[in-house]
Amino acid sequence: MNQTSQIPDHTRKEEERARFEWDFNLSTVISSAAGDAGATVSDAIGVVEFDQSGGFLATGGIARKIRIYSTEKSLKSEEIDGERSGVRFLDHTAACEFYMCTPAKLSSLKWRPGSGSRVIGSGDYDGVVMEYDLEKRVPVFERDEHGGRRVWSVDYSHWDPIIGASGSDDGTMQMWDPRCEGGKCLASVQPNRAIRSPVCSVEFNPFGGPVVAVGCSDRRIYGYDLRGMSDPVFVLDGHQKAVTYTRFLDSQTIVSSSVDGCLMMWHTEERRVVRTYRGHVNSRRFVGLSVWSDGGLLSCGSENNQVFVYDKRWAQPIWVRGLESMGRVQCEPGFVSGVCWRQTGDGRCMLVAGGSDGVLQAFEGQRK
Numbered sequence: 521m522n523q524t525s526q527i528p529d530h531t532r533k534e535e536e537r538a539r540f541e542w543d544f545n546l547s548t549v550i551s552s553a554a555g556d557a558g559a560t561v562s563d564a565i566g567v568v569e570f571d572q573s574g575g576f577l578a579t580g581g582i583a584r585k586i587r588i589y590s591t592e593k594s595l596k597s598e599e600i601d602g603e604r605s606g607v608r609f610l611d612h613t614a615a616c617e618f619y620m621c622t623p624a625k626l627s628s629l630k631w632r633p634g635s636g637s638r639v640i641g642s643g644d645y646d647g648v649v650m651e652y653d654l655e656k657r658v659p660v661f662e663r664d665e666h667g668g669r670r671v672w673s674v675d676y677s678h679w680d681p682i683i684g685a686s687g688s689d690d691g692t693m694q695m696w697d698p699r700c701e702g703g704k705c706l707a708s709v710q711p712n713r714a715i716r717s718p719v720c721s722v723e724f725n726p727f728g729g730p731v732v733a734v735g736c737s738d739r740r741i742y743g744y745d746l747r748g749m750s751d752p753v754f755v756l757d758g759h760q761k762a763v764t765y766t767r768f769l770d771s772q773t774i775v776s777s778s779v780d781g782c783l784m785m786w787h788t789e790e791r792r793v794v795r796t797y798r799g800h801v802n803s804r805r806f807v808g809l810s811v812w813s814d815g816g817l818l819s820c821g822s823e824n825n826q827v828f829v830y831d832k833r834w835a836q837p838i839w840v841r842g843l844e845s846m847g848r849v850q851c852e853p854g855f856v857s858g859v860c861w862r863q864t865g866d867g868r869c870m871l872v873a874g875g876s877d878g879v880l881q882a883f884e885g886q887r888k
Contacts, residue, residue: 542817542885544829544839544871547597548608550589550615550880563612563878566806567858569629570872571637574864576617578640579874580626581857586640587616588654591862595872595882612880620657624648627806628674632698634682641684641698643671649686651698663703666690672806675732677724677746685724685732691716693734695749707749709734711742720764720806727771731788735763741776743788756786758793764802765809769832775818777802777809783818785832799837800828805855812861812869819871821856827873827883841883843875 552563566581570591577589589595594615598605628643632651639660641651647668651661669689677683683706685695692710696703710716711734721735730746731753741756741763760780767775773794774786783797800807800822807821818830829839843856854877862870869885 541831541887542829542839542869543888544841544883544885545597545604546607546841546881547604547870547884548595548610548615548880548882550594550610550612550882552612552878564876565858565874565878565880566625566627567629568808568860568872568874568880569631569640570860570862571631572633572863573637574862574870576637577860577872578629578631579858579880580622580629580642581874581878582625583878584622584625585619586622586626586629586642586652587612587619589616589880591870593617595870597884612878618657620652620654622650627670627672630674630676632676632682632684633678634680641674641676643674643686643688645670647671647688647690649674649684649696649703661698661703663696665694665696665703665705666692672719673721673723675723677732678726678728685722687719687722687734689718691718693719693722693732693744695732695746707746709744709749711736711740711752712738718762720762721766723766723768725768725771727768729771733766733768733774735766735776737762739763739778739780741766741774741786754788754791756788756791758784758786764806767809767811769811769813769816769818775809775811775832777807777820779803779805783809783820783830795832795835797830797835797837799830799840800826805857807856808859808873810860810871812863814863814866815861815869817861817869819859819861819873821859821873823853823855825854825856825875827856827859827871827881829871843873843879843881 564582624644624646632639647666649663666688673687695706717738725731734742742752743754759778765777785794816832858874867887
């Protein structure tokens with residue numbers, strides 16, 4: 521018997537509706553000025569991150585710059601008499617509010633909660649965690665406890681007092697108190713005790729639970745209770761290769777990305793895979809992962825220079841879009857290296873994607 525015929529009609533209809541609930545339109549393309557020699561290499565974007573208000577976007581990468589953009593001024597489409605006026609093409613110099621130079625290439629950025637979008641933390645290729653005061657435009661915190669090994673991910677807890685965490689090539693996840701000079705170490709764990717397996721992702725539960733999720737190159741996701749860090753409270757094992765990102769979709773659901781070419785949604789209490797998402801290309805690079813909890817949407821990049829959107833209910837992508845190449849010639853094919861949902865809005869959304877060629881593109885979505 522055909523397997524499709526065994527699925528109840530109402531289930532098939534529900535899944536079909538999930539495919540077509542959203543329209544996405546390109547609103548803004550931001551790139552380096554025409555004729556800027558070497559921009560393709562030097563401007564490669566590694567991370568894009570909205571602040572909690574959704575009013576500002578930060579980017580970082582190979583250029584050793586943190587660029588700050590205003591959502592209203594630079595990312596949203598312009599409207600004339602209530603109608604979109606078309607795609608805007610801007611250059612980074614004109615589009616960004618300001619930028620700050622950093623001492624090393626950046627792999628991770630995270631806005632510090634409770635700072636009023638004033639403080640942003642970064643992790644870099646030299647193994648250093650830093651915080652910057654964006655109002656004064658100066659570094660205010662520095663932590664170098666990973667032995668010079670690349671920091672892949674930084675995050676902050678969502679309660680008071682705020683604590684930070686960083687994951688590194690040195691095989692550890694460290695938690696620290698940014699209020700202390702030098703960042704007093706609160707805990708340090710080596711998830712894989714047999715070998716120092718690089719930690720690629722750390723994320724605190726943003727929904728209030730005392731759990732931090734750690735994604736490692738040993739293919740596993742480890743969950744730790746902040747009240748006792750000696751042993752993980754759960755281990756999720758299902759990916760075939762290194763886990764590059766972990767994101768909480770709700771208090772008991774995690775979405776993970778891996779260079780095995782798939783995303784997985786996990787139920788943490790039941791320690792099981794709920795759904796596996798396939799379609800994008802990802803075999804060796806960090807291509808970004810972002811979840812929009814209110815809308816139930818997931819997004820990731822791809823090594824074929826496309827951005828993918830999945831509905832959490834459907835294993836196949838509901839929307840795929842190739843990034844504008846801007847007519848540049850690259851030594852190797854471009855790829856989408858960072859994505860981020862704007863976490864505000866009801867029935868409307870914004871997704872920003874950054875590319876290895878330094879091009880930033882904003883898409884606006886509306887529920888049909």
